[in-house]
Amino acid sequence: MGAGIWAEGFPGFFAYISGVIEAVGGSLLIIGLFSRYAAAPLATEMAIAFLRVDLPSGPLLEVHNYELSMILCAASLTIAAYGPGWLSADSWLSRRTNSLHDEKTASPIAN
Secondary structure, three states, rough: OOOEEEOOEEEEOOHHHHHHHHHHHHHHHOOOOOOOHHHHHHHHHHHHHHHHHHHHHOOOOOOOOOOHHHHHHHHHHHHHHHHHOOHHHHHHHHHHHHHHHHHHHHHHHHO
C-alpha cells in the first residue's frame, strides 16, 4: 500500500476533501447557517463511509460497525429535507428579512 492510498481504496486527497466537508459543514450545522446546503454533502459523505468502509468490515448484523455513520447520515438527510428549525441562524435571518420586507411594503397611510 502506497502512502497516497487509504486501506479502503480511496485516493489520499479524499482525506482533505472529507476533512473540509466535515469541518465546514459541521460548523455550519452547529450555527444553523445554510443548514440544508451543508447537510446534503455530509449525508453523502456518511453514506459513502457506510457503503465503502463500514459495511465491508463485518456482517450486517453487527450494528456496532456502522451505527454512527448511519445515524449521522439519517440526521443530515432529515436536516436537508426539513430544514434546521426555528432555533437557527437561517430562521433568524428569514424572520428578519421578512420583517424588513413587511416594513418596506407597508402602506404609508395608517388607520
